[in-house]
Amino acid sequence: MKFFMSTLAEVLARETREGELYETLSDGRLRCYACGHCCPLPEGAVGVCKVRFNESGRLLVPLPAPPLDGERRGDRAGARRGARA
Numbered sequence: 001m002k003f004f005m006s007t008l009a010e011v012l013a014r015e016t017r018e019g020e021l022y023e024t025l026s027d028g029r030l031r032c033y034a035c036g037h038c039c040p041l042p043e044g045a046v047g048v049c050k051v052r053f054n055e056s057g058r059l060l061v062p063l064p065a066p067p068l069d070g071e072r073r074g075d076r077a078g079a080r081r082g083a084r085a
């Protein structure tokens with residue numbers, strides 16, 4: 001049996017979408033406002049968090065994690081019950 005493990009960069013390349021909490025600065029960099037670092041990101045740069053990055057003038061961010069087994073929107077107890085089953 002073979003196991004294939006993706007690098008973080010490979011996962012981010014396929015599991016991202018454009019974020020909303022940013023603006024384009026006059027010099028072309030992006031300013032991310034998702035946390036207190038307020039990273040100014042030139043083309044191709046990754047933020048301090050290592051998961052948000054500037055790709056072609058768009059701030060790409062990770063997709064939300066899929067729900068856990070048994071988890072429904074707002075039902076964390078269901079997720080815990082499902083984890084024990």
Ligand code: SF4
Pocket residue numbers: 032033034035036037038039046047048049050051052053
């Ligand atoms: S550390 Fe990440 S989330 Fe925070 S401002 Fe920088 S890019 Fe955005």
